[in-house]
Amino acid sequence: MVDGVWGNGVSFDNTLLSETYKRLGRTPPWPFWKDRCYRTVKSMFQNVPMERSGTHHNALDDARTQAQHLIEISKAHGNFL
Numbered sequence: 139m140v141d142g143v144w145g146n147g148v149s150f151d152n153t154l155l156s157e158t159y160k161r162l163g164r165t166p167p168w169p170f171w172k173d174r175c176y177r178t179v180k181s182m183f184q185n186v187p188m189e190r191s192g193t194h195h196n197a198l199d200d201a202r203t204q205a206q207h208l209i210e211i212s213k214a215h216g217n218f219l
Contacts, residue, residue, distance in 0.1 A: 142172030146204055176204050179211055186211045
C-alpha cells in the first residue's frame, strides 16, 4: 500500500484515479484519508516559484512540473515531505 497520493485538487485528480481503480475491480492502494492536495500547498507557499518543463497542459509534463515544485516547496520549508 502506498502512503498517499497527491493531486492538483483532491476532488478531481485523486477522485478520477480512485474511481478508475474501482471500475477495474481493484482497491486504490492508498487509504482515503491519505489524499493530498498540491493546489493547497502551492497556494500556501507562493514564495517558491514554479519552473515549468515540457509542454504546458500535457498531463505527464504538468505532473512532473508539479511534483518538482512540491519538492522545492518542501526543501524551502523544512523538508516536510
